[in-house]
Amino acid sequence: MKALKYKQIIDYIKEQITNGTWPVGSRLPSQRALASQFGVNRSTIVTALEELAADGLIEGRTGMGTIVVNNTWTLMRSEPPLNWNEQVGRGTHQASMPTVQAINQAESNEDLIQLSKGELSRDLFPLEEMRVVITKVGKNLEPFGYEEPKGNPQLREEIARYLSRKGINISSSSILVVSGALQALHLISIGLLDRGSTVFLENPSYVNSLSTFQSAGMKLQGIPIDQEGINPAKIEGIHQTKNSVLYCHPTFHNPTGALMGEKRRQELLNLAERAQIPIIEDDVYGDLWIDSPPPRPIKSLDKHGNVLYLGSLSKSLNPGLRIGWIVGPEAVIDRLADLKMQTDYGTSSISQRAAAEWLSSGLYEEHISAVRKELKVRRNAALQALDQHLSRYGEWQQPAGGFFVWVKMKQEISMADLYRKALARGVLINPGRIYSNQKSPHFRLSFANAQVEDIVKGIAVLESLIEDC
Template sequence: MYPTNRGILKPTNYEWSRFMKAPKYKVIINYVKEQITHGIWPVGSRLPSQRDLAKQFGVNRSTVVTALEELAADGLLEGKLGMGTIVINNTWTLMRSAPPVNWNVQVGRGTHQASLSTVQTINLAESDKSLIQLSKGELSQDLFPLEEMRSVLIKVGHELEPFGYEDPKGNRQLREAIAQYLAQKGIMVDASSILVVSGALQALHLISIGLLERESTVFLENPSYVQSLSTFQSAGMKLHGISMDTEGIIPEMIKEAHQSKNSVLYCHPNFHNPTGTLMGETRRHELLRLAETAQLPIIEDDVYGDLWLDSPPPSPIKSHDRHGNVLYLGSLSKSLNPGLRIGWVAGPEAVIDRLADLKMQTDYGSSSLSQRAAAEWLSSGLYEKHLTNVREHLKVRRNAALEALQKHLGNYAEWEKPEGGFFIWVKMNSDISLSDLYRKALAHGVLINPGRIYATQKMQNFRLSFANAPVEDLIKGIAILESLIED
């Protein structure tokens, strides 16, 4: 049977040969019936758009319309205004009086909020290799250290002994390697104060359900990557965006808004996502003093901290923390590879114990093999060697993107040069519709992230990533944006 994009089933070669003997609209009818019959599209499901089906089957839209009309006449589908084409019956419920389970209703009853529709579209589009990826927050596969990873996995395999679930806080060898790595940043923590997680996003989820009450306030930069998620909101928290300047989040504005002790500050000092802003050392000290005075816990997200391009950033806020005010998040997903699924939280031991218990309830620990591989990367010196190579290549990509922006969008936008990370925050002229540019760019094979997914208000910005697309695609994609604006 059938896998393809969007969870749609694709017929096997045998089935294709059988189906393709029929008229094309019949092929589509048989395909849709198969999807319904096998429960891939249960009652209440929305079909792919006519455009998507036409593209999938290599036909024009009128052929798709003919097929859908016949299926509607058979009582299986119905077109609903604003919703598209919906499955209303399947081949056996047509003969039943009791209505079937509507999974769409069940999906809507879940406690965790769905992603924004634009975010869902972007998530799907980021797996489309035909698109120029100016959005993707992931290192290019060209920068994946394949030979070194093979060597690490072979070494780990040769040393492998029978293993099961790891310690609730994670593999001890990895936590000790992380502690040594953090010491180089001035963060002095013991392995017992470190929790291994499956990326920093899981850390945020554990914090949201394990440390914060419902109706708590999460202060964060405005804009912020966290606004594009539903992690805190689904746990009953309220997000309160705080304005930024060239140094990052503004402490005085936090102080003015901070009315209750039932709150926490999430911040992203190094190469902020999405703006690329780097927080200065003085601002970091100001934030820590505010947090200590106001009894405001800080979640410091430092997943891009190793990806400096011009000079190392100031020491993390956590390195100056003497009262356990700061939870420090790190990860190998941005700097090495997201497929390892290795990140960490460093903080007071009681907090780490609590989060470790919740992680055990969630997934009983991250992959043992990934943890052993990560420990080898951090303890052997391979990670630092890899970072040197990544920084060199990212700097070339950043400079190429900046040059292309100046050449093609200099008359239409403004931006700041990022000193590290992945992103350039591009602010378009006010007379240019960002939503139109996003949609038209996608239709012309270029994916960008519109600023509105990172804030509660409309923003005249988009996030451009220089980390993923080849240099020639970066230049080509930016040139296409220019042509779309001029048209």
């Protein structure tokens, strides 16, 4: 009878642990509580716990009780897998990740005023057109299976045509369809870069809030930026750094909104060619200009295949389609296509057909031109509210496109405080340090997601909080 109970207790505890009800790091109920729960003596509990400790699942710690230290899944990992955890838990990254996670969670809270989300507002969702497109895809469907490794040929033709309007003249065989720009970065990081290689990038950069490169073992090396983004004359160490790549976001930079001029684009390309380091040009906001079209992408100036260019429909149309693209030298695209096949066998056929239909029908152009008008209204409202409420406390540039205003506070106020207090008042903003992994007097304000009245209300709340600080 005692043996049976003892086995029961072990099974019960194991189940709680493996099911994750008692995750690694959590404290077991007290021996007294367990004894009473199972109606046994404490000595029976002690014996059961000793066996579980011998299995490596739990550990008694002085003053802390008994802690879950492993489950079946973690037992097999003496070291963290692929340095994923190690990287995430290391250095400055460690500090920012919980904030990023908290923000991700808060972004799904519909009661908050979302001055955080880098995603078009739901009322800019082109519902009628999307219905038309999907229904048409359905009606015209022919049997399909796995797509070609580089993606659906018709979609790639449409992307090539679309890119030619930006001055990027390439054939569809230089295009890889991916499930969004983040997947592009993931494929590049596992497929083209070395563990230990260096990624030069703008500081701040939204990539700092991702674990993509760090998880794959790359070092991030920030480059200070001005209102035109990276100044090639001020990049240090790039000639000396082996195995490096330059990641940049020259058009409506996230988070600062900076726009790089034509001259600087050429200079940056020249520098990269001289230093023989590839450029990854992220252009996911390029279609979302507000005042006037931006200069052509760096890729359009690239005669030697030095630039890998990333685009996406996620920001300008809809992220749920999961459609983006990488453009580059065919040999690199072939390599990345092979990796893509190794990781997920390609992007949804239905999504690819829908994207092709959006581009070929002209509906995409119509849609973004409507989005531009609406973004202008929201940006102007945000700037006006900022002027009215925050001009004494902060400064900012007018962004010429994209989703964000990058606000720098003049006084020493704690951004972590402001973020927390704003959240308590129902307003979500992104503190600057998640983009730079260091203390930052900035916050990022998105005007793409909230309604005009909420944008204004949110900024007024920020004013009252800053006054209290």
